[in-house]
Amino acid sequence: xxxxxxxxxxxxxxxxxxxxxxxxxxxxxxxxxxxxxxxxxxxxxxxxxxxxxxxxxxxxxxxxxxxxxxxxxxxxxxxxxxxxxxxxxxxxxxxxxxxxxxxxxxxxxxxxxxxxx
Numbered sequence: 001x002x003x004x005x006x007x008x009x010x011x012x013x014x015x016x017x018x019x020x021x022x023x024x025x026x027x028x029x030x031x032x033x034x035x036x037x038x039x040x041x042x043x044x045x046x047x048x049x050x051x052x053x054x055x056x057x058x059x060x061x062x063x064x065x066x067x068x069x070x071x072x073x074x075x076x077x078x079x080x081x082x083x084x085x086x087x088x089x090x091x092x093x094x095x096x097x098x099x100x101x102x103x104x105x106x107x108x109x110x111x112x113x114x115x116x117x
Contacts, residue, residue, distance in 0.1 A: 002067060002084070005042030010066055012040040014059040029054040050088040 022036040
């Protein structure tokens with residue numbers, strides 16, 4: 001699961017390394033200063049994809065790095081986290097992702113069944 005306290009700490013650390021105040025970051029991403037404060041403290045337990053992308057662009061950091069997603073731990077993220085990450089995508093893209101997901105599951109299931117026979 002995503003750890004919003006760690007994400008908030010990364011936002012704060014990166015913001016400070018760029019000598020930005022919470023207000024300056026908020027202005028650049030179109031949020032309030034109090035929202036930035038709540039993100040940094042981990043008090044907000046969801047973060048829309050659009051917000052992640054805006055913050056990452058200003059802080060010059062990749063979303064996967066901010067969210068703590070690495071190839072080694074990416075399998076640990078459950079469906080809720082995946083849905084949070086795609087929350088702000090247009091409906092057509094969500095449908096496409098779902099179709100690709102179904103196709104992958106069907107492929108793996110066929111391979112798994114063949115290996116067991």
